[in-house]
Amino acid sequence: MEQPSTTASEVCKICGAPANFTNFGAISCSSCKMFFKRNAESKQDSFQCDLNNKCDINIHSRRVCPACRLRKCFTVGMQVELIRGSRLRKNVKRQHGIESKLPNWKQKTSVSSQLPTVNLLRSDQSTLTTKQWTLLSNLLHCYDEHSGVENALQFRHEQIRFPLRLRYKLTSTTDFVTLNMARMQQMFEKNVDFRSIGCSDRSILLRNTVKHTECIGATFALYQAGLLHDPLFYQTTATIFGVDIMLKILQLIEIFDSDATFVKLILVITAFSTTKYTVYSGRACNELADSKSVLRIHDSYLEIAWKYMVYKYTYQQAVLRFCHLLRCLLRVNRTIVEVDQIREYKSIIEIVVEQSDKFSINN
Incomplete structure (x- = not known):
């Protein structure tokens, strides 16, 4: 005892x-x-x-x-x-x-919402090279600055100032969700490696991975801002996407890895994935013009994620957390298959893709 x-x-x-x-x-x-x-x-x-x-x-x-x-x-x-x-x-x-x-491995691990800056300078404690530590720091900074968490917090604070009956109206909530998803895509556009590949390949990656990056990234951002556990926000989004979908999203959050740095890394790895996901769409997936460059970036990020987990935890715990990640990604796939049947969701995704294409061309 x-x-x-x-x-x-x-x-x-x-x-x-x-x-x-x-x-x-x-x-x-x-x-x-x-x-x-x-x-x-x-x-x-x-x-x-x-x-x-x-x-x-x-x-x-x-x-x-x-x-x-x-x-x-x-x-x-x-x-x-x-x-x-x-x-x-x-x-x-x-x-x-x-x-x-x-x-067990879950009890043994410590929880951290963010990699302390001081650890980024102590590269001698890990197999991560100095260049990899710097890239890891840049990736986390890019997420924190452009992921939409700040917008979500601002939206929540604005709504709290209203009387209860005026909070989270359907139109304003739909506009916010659409805007937040678009910002999530712009986060990848700010990535130096993403900007290094051709404009056509950037567009193809955005289109092929948008539903998975949104399911993981936008959901995680809303969770960090505390919106998904606001009863009024939940009620409005359930009107848009349906109660069953919102329950699945809450269940998805519950199985996210407790290390937020790992989740952020998996998000950017997903954005560079060349896998042709089974997503029900009327459009055929186009082939990347320079798939080798994309795979090289994807694999370098995956290597950083693995080395970070071994550095932060033990080898055995890193293996178990990656296995748990695979189960989480399978849950993401099942959630996307269901939400993709909802007309409102399809409309939002089309707007996000259109805005992302414009942003990519203008930049």
Whole structure:
């Protein structure tokens, strides 16, 4: 036992999940208990919030911002001293030959919303080269600047100022979703490697991958901004796309990797994918004029993602997380097949592709 625990039959004070015991001084679920135990002593200064420490921590968003989650753990009464006490008791037990069970890979990993800048300079700790560390830093900066998260936050703050009956009207929400998806595509246009390939190949990549990059990128951006857990926003988007689709999107978010840096890397890797996805469309997929250059960029990003995961976690955990990624991508495919039957979604995608083509030609 970690410490004397009491049955509570309540909800976790941190995320709201069902909880039956008091851990380290507060009623908490097993997930928040393990999170606090892993991070309370060593990660207080390294975790940083991307949203000015205003994240809403609940059962769906608890893995998005470790900084706000850890801050809430302390706020509700969790104490580091109780962790130290439990470790002392464990050490005594080990001296008597009692071995503790090994945690599984999800429990063992630490959560980080963003790679700390200082780590980007310590390339000697990883097989990543200095050039790869720099490219990784640039990719994260490009996402943070152009992904649309800031627009989503601004849209949310604007809507909160309105009376309840005027928030998230159908027209304004549809316009926002369309604009946010278009910005997601422009994020790739800002990528130096993307701009290095021919205009025709850029257009083909955008058309062939748009539905997958939007499903992953736009959903992740809305999640980071806290919009998907706003009941009124959810209600309006359910009117546009249907309740079943919105439920699948929430389920998709739940299986996203807890490391936001990894998710951002997978997003840009997907944008350079030459795979002819099974997406139901009336248009045939055109062939890339210089597929070797695109594959070279794609593979270099994939190598960075793998090396980053091995650097951040163990080799075994990196393998398991990539396996979990494959399951997540299969879920993305199934979601796209279903949402692609919705007329409103098709109209939005057509607008996004048209705007992306214009942006590509003008630049």
